[in-house]
Amino acid sequence: MKLLTYFFQWLMSLLWVVALQAQAQPTQPYSYPPSEVVRIHSKILNEERKVYVHCPKVDSADGNKRFPVVYVLDGDNHFELLAQYIDYLSRPDVLAIPKIIVIGISNTKRTRDLTPTNSLLNYEGKPDSSSYQGSGGNEHFLQFMATELMPMIDKNYKTAPYKIFAGHSFGGLSSLNCLLTHPDLFDAYIAVSPSLWWDKEYLLKMTDEKLKHGSALNKMLFFSDGNEGGRNSFFHKSLVKLEATLAKKKLKRLDYRYKHYPTETHMTEPVVAYFDALRFIFKDWEKQR
Amino acid sequence: MKLLTYFFQWLMSLLWVVALQAQAQPTQPYSYPPSEVVRIHSKILNEERKVYVHCPKVDSADGNKRFPVVYVLDGDNHFELLAQYIDYLSRPDVLAIPKIIVIGISNTKRTRDLTPTNSLLNYEGKPDSSSYQGSGGNEHFLQFMATELMPMIDKNYKTAPYKIFAGHSFGGLSSLNCLLTHPDLFDAYIAVSPSLWWDKEYLLKMTDEKLKHGSALNKMLFFSDGNEGGRNSFFHKSLVKLEATLAKKKLKRLDYRYKHYPTETHMTEPVVAYFDALRFIFKDWEKQR
Numbered sequence: 001m002k003l004l005t006y007f008f009q010w011l012m013s014l015l016w017v018v019a020l021q022a023q024a025q026p027t028q029p030y031s032y033p034p035s036e037v038v039r040i041h042s043k044i045l046n047e048e049r050k051v052y053v054h055c056p057k058v059d060s061a062d063g064n065k066r067f068p069v070v071y072v073l074d075g076d077n078h079f080e081l082l083a084q085y086i087d088y089l090s091r092p093d094v095l096a097i098p099k100i101i102v103i104g105i106s107n108t109k110r111t112r113d114l115t116p117t118n119s120l121l122n123y124e125g126k127p128d129s130s131s132y133q134g135s136g137g138n139e140h141f142l143q144f145m146a147t148e149l150m151p152m153i154d155k156n157y158k159t160a161p162y163k164i165f166a167g168h169s170f171g172g173l174s175s176l177n178c179l180l181t182h183p184d185l186f187d188a189y190i191a192v193s194p195s196l197w198w199d200k201e202y203l204l205k206m207t208d209e210k211l212k213h214g215s216a217l218n219k220m221l222f223f224s225d226g227n228e229g230g231r232n233s234f235f236h237k238s239l240v241k242l243e244a245t246l247a248k249k250k251l252k253r254l255d256y257r258y259k260h261y262p263t264e265t266h267m268t269e270p271v272v273a274y275f276d277a278l279r280f281i282f283k284d285w286e287k288q289r
Numbered sequence: 290m291k292l293l294t295y296f297f298q299w300l301m302s303l304l305w306v307v308a309l310q311a312q313a314q315p316t317q318p319y320s321y322p323p324s325e326v327v328r329i330h331s332k333i334l335n336e337e338r339k340v341y342v343h344c345p346k347v348d349s350a351d352g353n354k355r356f357p358v359v360y361v362l363d364g365d366n367h368f369e370l371l372a373q374y375i376d377y378l379s380r381p382d383v384l385a386i387p388k389i390i391v392i393g394i395s396n397t398k399r400t401r402d403l404t405p406t407n408s409l410l411n412y413e414g415k416p417d418s419s420s421y422q423g424s425g426g427n428e429h430f431l432q433f434m435a436t437e438l439m440p441m442i443d444k445n446y447k448t449a450p451y452k453i454f455a456g457h458s459f460g461g462l463s464s465l466n467c468l469l470t471h472p473d474l475f476d477a478y479i480a481v482s483p484s485l486w487w488d489k490e491y492l493l494k495m496t497d498e499k500l501k502h503g504s505a506l507n508k509m510l511f512f513s514d515g516n517e518g519g520r521n522s523f524f525h526k527s528l529v530k531l532e533a534t535l536a537k538k539k540l541k542r543l544d545y546r547y548k549h550y551p552t553e554t555h556m557t558e559p560v561v562a563y564f565d566a567l568r569f570i571f572k573d574w575e576k577q578r
Contacts, residue, residue, distance in 0.1 A: 026327060026328070027325040027326060027327050027342070028325065028326045029323060029324070029325065029326070030323070030324035030325055030326050030341055030342075030343075032321040032324075032369070034318060034319070035318070035319035035321075036316040036317065036318060036319055037316060037317045037318070037319050038315060038316050039315065052319055053316070053319075054319075077377075080321070080373055081373055081377065084369055084370055084373045085560065088366075088369075088370060088560065089557060089560070091556075093556060094554075094556040094557060096554065096556070096557045263568070265383075265385065267380075267382060267383040267385070268378060268383060268385045268568070271374065271377065271378070271564055272561060272564055272565075275560055275561055275564075276561075279552070279553075279557070
C-alpha cells in the first residue's frame with residue numbers, strides 16, 4: 001500500500017505543477033476553426049498523399065445540407081487562405097458565397113504532377129535538364145484525383161455535386177489542362193498565373209485544338225496574371241492569347257473572366273486572385289439568394 | 290499490492306481504448322499557426338477585455354528582431370484574415386511585407402467604444418434612439434489602448450516601434466478619429482469604409498479643422514469604400530469629400546491612398562481592402578529590401 005500512496009503523491013504533485021503553470025500563464029490558445037489532415041494511399045501514384053480538409057461550421061438551419069467542394073493545389077501555400085475566405089464570405093452577415101468544403105492537396109513531386117507534358121525547356125524555351133526532370137505526369141495526377149481522392153472525399157464528407165478546381169502557376173496549368181481533357185470533373189476552374197509558357201505554349205495549342213467553335217461547355221473559368229516580367233513579357237502575352245482564343249471560339253456557356261493585376265507579383269497575386277475568383281464564380285448565387 | 294495491479298490494469302485498458310480510437314480515426318487535426326487569447330482588465334473602461342495575439346514564426350535569421358504591430362478593431366471579424374495575410378505575405382518566398390505582430394481587439398460595447406461623439410442620429414440623419422444609446426466613448430477607448438493595452442503588448446511581446454491601426458465601419462471611424470486626436474499613437478492608419486456619416490459628418494468637419502494647411506504629419510493613411518448605396522450615396526460622397534479635404538490641405542508627408550471598390554459590399558470589401566492596405570503601407574519596404 002505504501003507504494004500506492006507514493007504513486008498517488010507523485011501523481012498529485014504532477015497535477016500541482018500543471019496547475020501552477022496554468023496560473024502563471026495569462027494566455028490561452030486561440031481556437032481556429034477546425035480542419036483535418038487526411039492521408040490517402042494512391043495506387044495510381046504509388047505513394048501516400050496528404051490532403052487538408054476544411055468543412056463549414058454547420059448550424060441547425062443547415063440540416064442535412066450538402067456543400068460544394070473546392071480542390072486547391074499547392075495546399076501548403078493556399079489551403080488556409082481559401083478556408084479563411086470561405087468561412088468569412090459565407091457568414092450569415094456577409095453571405096456573398098455559399099458554405100464550401102475546402103480540400104488542399106499537399107505536394108510530393110510538384111513538377112511531375114502538375115505539368116501536362118514531358119519537357120526540359122524553361123520559360124525562355126531553353127533546355128534546363130535539372131529543374132524539369134520527370135515532368136509530364138499531370139494526366140496521372142488527374143486520374144488520382146478523379147478515381148481515388150474525389151470518391152474518398154465524397155464518401156466521407158457531406159459533398160454536393162458542384163466542384164471547383166483551383167491552382168496557381170503549375171497548378172493553374174493543371175486546372176486548365178483538366179478543363180480541356182476532363183471537363184466533366186469540375187463545374188468551375190480557377191487558373192491563377194498559369195504557366196502557359198510550358199513546353200512552347202503546349203496548352204495554348206491544345207486550347208485551340210480541343211475547343212470546337214461554338215460548342216457548349218457549361219463551365220465557369222477564372223484566369224489571371226500578375227506583373228511577371230511586365231506587360232511585354234511572354235508570361236503576360238500568353239494569357240492575352242488565351243483570352244483571344246476563347247473569344248474567337250464563341251463558346252456557348254463558358255462563362256470566363258480574365259483579370260490582370262499589374263501591381264501584384266507572381267507570389268502576392270494569388271491572395272487577391274482567389275478572392276476575385278470566388279466572387280466571380282458565385283456572382284449569380286449572390287444575386288439569386 | 291493487488292490494488293496497485295488493478296490500478297495499472299485499469300490504466301493500461303484506458304490507454305488501449307485511446308490507441309484503438311486512434312487506429313479507427315484516419316484523420317489528424319490540422320495545425321494552424323498558434324495564436325493566443327489574452328485577457329486584460331481595463332481600469333479606464335472598468336471591464337475585462339479580450340484580445341487576440343498572433344506573433345510571427347521566428348527562425349534563426351530573426352535573432353533578437355522586434356516586429357511592427359497592427360492593432361485591428363472588430364477582432365472577431367478580421368483578426369484571422371490579417372494574421373493569414375501577414376503570415377503569407379512575409380514568407381521568404383513572397384516577402385512583400387515584413388513579419389508583423391497582429392493584435393485583434395474583441396468588442397464588448399461596440400457603439401460605445403467606436404464612435405467619437407454622443408449622437409442618436411442614424412446614417413440618414415434621422416433619430417434612432419435604440420441603436421446608438423451610449424455612443425461617444427471613442428476617446429475613452431483610445432485612452433484604454435494608449436495607456437493600458439499597448440504598454441501591456443509592448444511589455445510581453447517583441448514589438449518594434451512601428452504601429453498600424455486598422456478598422457472597418459465604426460472601426461474605420463475610430464482609426465480616423467485617432468489620426469486626428471492622437472496622431473502620434475500610430476505610424477499608419479487604415480480606415481475601411483469608415484462611417485463618416487456619423488453625427489452629421491462630424492469627423493469630416495474635424496478633419497478640416499484639425500489639419501493645418503501645409504503641416505507635416507509623417508503618417509500613412511489608407512481609406513476605402515465599397516458599393517454602399519452606389520456612386521451617388523451619402524456614404525460614397527463622404528469618402529470623396531475626405532479625399533478632397535486631404536488634397537486641399539497639401540499636407541507634407543501624409544502618404545494617403547483612397548480606393549473605391551464598386552463591386553464589393555460593406556461586408557466583402559474588408560477582405561480585399563485590408564490586403565491592398567498592407568501592400569500600400571509596405572510599398573517602399575518591398576522596394577528597399
